[in-house]
Amino acid sequence: MFHALVAIKQVPDTTNIRIDPETGNLVREGVPAIMNPYDAHALASAVEWKRKLGGKVTVVSMGPASFTVTIREAVELGADAGYLISDRKFAGADTLATSYVLAAVIQSIHEKDPIDVVFFGKQAIDGDTAQVGPGVAVRLDLPIITYAVKIRDINLAKRHIVVERKTERWTEVVEAPLPALVTCEKEIAEVPFAPLPDLIRSLRYEPEVLTMESTGIFDAEHVGVRGSPTVVFKMGTPPLPEAGEKINSREIGVEAAVATAFAKADAAGILSSVLGGVK
Amino acid sequence: MNTQDEKIRFDAIVVGAGLAGSTAAMMMARAGLNVALIERGQKAGGKNYFGGAIYTHAIGEVLPDFMDRKPPFERPVTEAGFWMLSKDGGLTKMTVQGGKLGAEPADAYMASRAVFDVWWAEQAQREGALLIPKTSVVDFIRDSAGQVIGVSTDRAQGDVYAPVVIICEGVNNLLTQKLGLIDHDLEPAHVALAFKQVIALPMDTINARFGLPDEKHGLAASVLGDVSLGLPGMGFVYTNNTSVSVGLGMMLDAVVEYRLKPYEVLQRYLRHPAIAPLIKGGQLMEYGAHLIPEGGYRDMPKLYTGGAMVAGDAASMVNALHWEGTNMAIVAGKLAAETAIEAHKQGDFSAQALSQYEARLKDRFILKDMKQYRNFARFLETHPEFMDAYPGFINDALGQFFSAYGMPKKTLFKNILGSLTSRRQLFKAVGDMLSMGRAVMGW
Numbered sequence: 001m002f003h004a005l006v007a008i009k010q011v012p013d014t015t016n017i018r019i020d021p022e023t024g025n026l027v028r029e030g031v032p033a034i035m036n037p038y039d040a041h042a043l044a045s046a047v048e049w050k051r052k053l054g055g056k057v058t059v060v061s062m063g064p065a066s067f068t069v070t071i072r073e074a075v076e077l078g079a080d081a082g083y084l085i086s087d088r089k090f091a092g093a094d095t096l097a098t099s100y101v102l103a104a105v106i107q108s109i110h111e112k113d114p115i116d117v118v119f120f121g122k123q124a125i126d127g128d129t130a131q132v133g134p135g136v137a138v139r140l141d142l143p144i145i146t147y148a149v150k151i152r153d154i155n156l157a158k159r160h161i162v163v164e165r166k167t168e169r170w171t172e173v174v175e176a177p178l179p180a181l182v183t184c185e186k187e188i189a190e191v192p193f194a195p196l197p198d199l200i201r202s203l204r205y206e207p208e209v210l211t212m213e214s215t216g217i218f219d220a221e222h223v224g225v226r227g228s229p230t231v232v233f234k235m236g237t238p239p240l241p242e243a244g245e246k247i248n249s250r251e252i253g254v255e256a257a258v259a260t261a262f263a264k265a266d267a268a269g270i271l272s273s274v275l276g277g278v279k
Numbered sequence: 280m281n282t283q284d285e286k287i288r289f290d291a292i293v294v295g296a297g298l299a300g301s302t303a304a305m306m307m308a309r310a311g312l313n314v315a316l317i318e319r320g321q322k323a324g325g326k327n328y329f330g331g332a333i334y335t336h337a338i339g340e341v342l343p344d345f346m347d348r349k350p351p352f353e354r355p356v357t358e359a360g361f362w363m364l365s366k367d368g369g370l371t372k373m374t375v376q377g378g379k380l381g382a383e384p385a386d387a388y389m390a391s392r393a394v395f396d397v398w399w400a401e402q403a404q405r406e407g408a409l410l411i412p413k414t415s416v417v418d419f420i421r422d423s424a425g426q427v428i429g430v431s432t433d434r435a436q437g438d439v440y441a442p443v444v445i446i447c448e449g450v451n452n453l454l455t456q457k458l459g460l461i462d463h464d465l466e467p468a469h470v471a472l473a474f475k476q477v478i479a480l481p482m483d484t485i486n487a488r489f490g491l492p493d494e495k496h497g498l499a500a501s502v503l504g505d506v507s508l509g510l511p512g513m514g515f516v517y518t519n520n521t522s523v524s525v526g527l528g529m530m531l532d533a534v535v536e537y538r539l540k541p542y543e544v545l546q547r548y549l550r551h552p553a554i555a556p557l558i559k560g561g562q563l564m565e566y567g568a569h570l571i572p573e574g575g576y577r578d579m580p581k582l583y584t585g586g587a588m589v590a591g592d593a594a595s596m597v598n599a600l601h602w603e604g605t606n607m608a609i610v611a612g613k614l615a616a617e618t619a620i621e622a623h624k625q626g627d628f629s630a631q632a633l634s635q636y637e638a639r640l641k642d643r644f645i646l647k648d649m650k651q652y653r654n655f656a657r658f659l660e661t662h663p664e665f666m667d668a669y670p671g672f673i674n675d676a677l678g679q680f681f682s683a684y685g686m687p688k689k690t691l692f693k694n695i696l697g698s699l700t701s702r703r704q705l706f707k708a709v710g711d712m713l714s715m716g717r718a719v720m721g722w
Contacts, residue, residue: 193434193435194435195434195437196432196434196435196436196437196439197287197436199414200409200411203410204409
């Protein structure tokens with residue numbers, strides 16, 4: 001039986017987010033909360049493999065009680081069970097403290113019910129760090145495959161997974177022993193339109209809530225603000241790049257315009273670094 | 280886990296979590312029925328939009344303690360009436376304030392449907408109704424005798440069974456048509472396209488510009504005259520806490536026939552010299568539009584069949600002249616629910632049993648008003664002068680009356696009469712007033 005664990009995060013829908021020009025902070029008011037899109041695709045992949053191999057999908061998330069809706073959404077998309085790690089003591093966690101808490105919870109689930117593959121989105125669209133998945137892999141000493149675009153095979157008998165991962169230059173095909181941790185691109189799987197029985201089950205689903213006390217697995221030194229060495233000094237929007245110089249080919253002719261453009265680029269040292277200069 | 284041979288069953292299905300639907304779900308759940316409230320949008324009422332203000336008499340009928348539940352209202356309507364715009368920039372206001380409009384809770388409150396409908400559906404959920412979002416009902420399931428026994432949705436394994444279905448699908452009543460309760464699609468001549476902007480302004484600015492003492496006072500005005508290019512239509516202005524809703528409704532056939540661009544008509548209205556200063560410097564927060572079924576009584580479908588009933592916009596329950604629709608939807612939802620509860624007690628969901636719904640509607644203002652106003656929609660089509668000539672005349676007449684021209688008053692009154700007759704022949708004007716009275720009184 002296949003057991004997949006998917007870590008999911010609730011994020012503000014950044015497609016229509018605004019930045020307060022005076023404070024530089026995100027304006028969260030009126031911005032809908034959604035499941036981090038990469039996580040949704042990772043979950044979709046986990047559910048596809050569950051359907052192929054038989055087994056189950058467990059989701060975990062860390063956040064306030066309002067994250068329950070995101071766990072419900074995961075159940076709608078095919079998760080069988082969900083844990084919400086929710087405790088005021090965990091608030092203010094950076095990626096170090098977050099990966100500590102998630103790793104501890106995943107370890108404790110694994111001890112009761114061995115996990116074959118841990119799925120993460122490649123990053124969250126609010127923080128964009130892409131650090132928590134790798135952080136968890138290191139803490140649990142799991143092989144990690146980042147930027148996965150396709151899972152070619154999960155073989156429970158031979159205990160391995162074969163994954164295509166995207167790099168800037170090419171696609172790599174990587175094999176790793178199970179259990180392994182995979183962080184996913186959106187191409188990994190399409191998010192399904194859930195069957196009605198799954199949706200109905202999700203609407204009344206109550207996730208198991210894990211707190212500092214109820215689990216007793218956390219060291220207070222490593223959670224929340226105390227466990228987070230990262231400090232945000234200032235937030236702001238980067239200045240827009242200034243408009244470049246226009247060379248009007250109608251006024252000086254195409255030939256002259258091209259020559260001018262190349263001369264300027266050469267003078268700025270751009271061409272020499274790319275093409276070895278123009279002769 | 281559900282498997283395919285395990286049917287999804289409820290005691291009742293409501294299609295659409297707008298005001299009628301959530302009301303029906305709330306009442307039936309309160310009576311102990313297991314209710315599925317199926318909504319195609321992400322959220323309850325996610326596809327809804329109105330001017331607008333919402334009436335409390337209907338809300339109180341369903342939830343007597345509604346004020347304790349902190350409804351997400353904007354300002355109360357403490358001033359209401361007509362504004363009449365003239366082509367030369369004039370504005371005559373005929374509004375009432377104080378008196379009954381000062382009551383607490385108020386008769387009506389400004390609201391945003393995107394917020395209010397979610398809250399209203401939450402009240403249904405508190406009673407135990409199950410809100411199933413992001414799911415469209417596409418057809419009905421019927422037994423061999425043709426009686427409705429459930430619905431099918433656009434999801435896999437998406438059939439849901441219940442002995443009674445209340446259809447509150449809104450203006451675009453495809454399911455009502457599918458059930459054969461009405462034999463035609465929406466007709467452009469009987470549907471209004473309403474469009475509006477919500478413009479953010481500081482609270483104090485709104486108070487000062489609209490002459491409101493504080494944020495506990497609000498204005499709701501119907502705007503006539505130089506609004507809809509002389510075509511059948513009406514504008515509106517509503518003051519929210521920190522924004523103003525301004526827009527207008529026009530009959531869809533006119534929009535199509537004259538190839539009007541709604542945003543251009545709206546911009547023209549917003550640039551009127553009497554309107555522009557009210558919204559100057561505001562930030563545009565929202566622009567939206569929605570259809571309103573204004574065909575009235577003659578456009579109402581048959582309201583029930585075996586196993587199903589129709590309520591709200593889907594049943595054309597709108598009184599255009601009085602801006603009523605939300606209140607009718609809520610009361611109709613309640614009456615449909617009462618009928619369904621009774622049907623469950625009797626174990627009889629036949630058309631005969633559900634005909635009680637229509638009887639209940641006849642007892643209340645809904646079918647009484649719909650019937651009385653049955654000619655009103657056609658009246659406006661044939662009397663565009665109420666949109667154009669008369670508001671212009673009233674501005675002109677009052678403007679002359681309250682000006683000292685240094686001329687004998689006899690000349691003044693002659694001029695005022697001339698102002699009317701230049702717009703409309705006198706005998707026709709008298710005839711217009713009589714027809715208006717007939718249309719409203721239903722004679």
